[in-house]
Amino acid sequence: MTLLYIAISLFIVYSLLIIYYWLIWRSIPAYKPTAALNKTTISVIIPARNEEENIGSLLGALQKQTYPAQLFEVIVADDHSSDSTASIVRQFPSVKLIQLNEGSINSYKKKALAKGISLASGELIVTTDADCLPSPNWLSTIAAFKEETSSVFIAAPVVFENNSSLLQIFQALDFMILQGITGAAVAKKSLSMCNGANLAYEKKAFEEVNGFSDIDSIASGDDMLLMHKIWKRYPEKVQYLKSKEAIVTTQPMKTWRSFFNQRIRWASKARLYNDRRISAVLLLVYLFNLSFLGLFIAGFQNSQYWIFLLFCWAAKTIVEIPFIISVASFFGKQSLIKLFFFFQPLHILYTIISGLFGQLGKYEWKGRMVR
DSSP states (O other): OHHHHHHHHHHHHHHHHHHHHHHHHHHSOOOOOSSOOOOOOEEEEEEESSOTTTHHHHHHHHHTOSSOGGGEEEEEEEOSOSSSHHHHHTTSTTSEEEEOOOOSOSOHHHHHHHHHHHTOOOSEEEEOOTTEEEOTTHHHHHHHHHHHHOOSEEEOOEEEOOOSSHHHHHHHHHHHHHHHHHHHHHHTTSOOOOOTTSEEEEHHHHHHTTTTTTSOSSSOOTTHHHHHHHHHHOTTSEEEOOOGGGOEEEOOOSSHHHHHHHHHHHHGGGGGOOOHHHHHHHHHHHHHHHHHHHHHHHTTTOTHHHHHHHHHHHHHHHHHHHHHHHHHHHHTOGGGGGGTGGGHHHHHHHHHHHHHHTTTSOEEETTEEEO
16 A cells, blocks of 8 residues: 555645646747847857758758848857768858867767857857757847847757657657746746757856866766756846747657667766756656556556556546647647557656666767767
8 A cells, every 4th residue: 555655645746746837838928029139149059960861951941040140150060970961061151160079078969069169259159959940030039039038048949840650759749748847947947957959048158157067977968957057157047938939840769769768868967967956856757657667566466556557647647638738739739639648658668767777877879879
């Protein structure tokens, strides 16, 4: 019975947390620029490794930005690509290409970003990934928001593309939940959450916190760990930009193996958080999902645990569905919601696996074994 009491307690706390995020997400007003001043100079930094399939599309989309061309530059930091990434970048004369020449290090992406930022002339650094696509008003919306709010750090929305495959639909749904939590947490200033595919921060603030120093011991964390460093210096100037014009679309993982490696990479930075708020939330979410595994195992001794497991499965879905409907509406992904209930076991399983392996050691990413 002790296991039941633990599972019920975790479910209650988790439910209250999800309802809290849902209410906050709904309360965030959709941002619409009022009077664009077009005075902020921007440097778009793109770390890229073996992105020949994607980098051309991104650079083409950046050429179509409505923000004045004289006010922004694009810098691609080529991270030891072995394909034609660099050759494709050179086809865009206005784009600055820099190439890493470091030997074996662990945080290649941070090094690529840091090199790009060191050469940036813009006062506002905007980062995205090579497999992303922004809308034409992306930079205009970010600049207007920065000018109107005097933000020092801006977390902006990201959405996964998806086809009809179960893997891509699952990733799109799962990631939307994370994005909704991100928006709610940042708007309420309760957690430091963001995604490096769509970030903006002042170059001056990056330099003030000494960039990625002290957080460069792992491959991940170029987004959330940096955000927390800047939040500690400017707690009132870290903002979330809830605008459809600011959404960046990115590519899902193509295989289950790459999906798990991505999630393990994300989970690997958890041990470096010195923010008790986010550590407590991560622990709660992990233990709650772990309780499902405990109930499943206990069911082999007493089948009543399996009945309670099914009840928790349905109850978890009922609690989460208003939140996911609201977030899916913002991202235009309402058609995916019908499969939400059936993906719950997979979500629980990958949370347990990635949370565990993210703390144990090395994993494969971009053709490298990193930690």
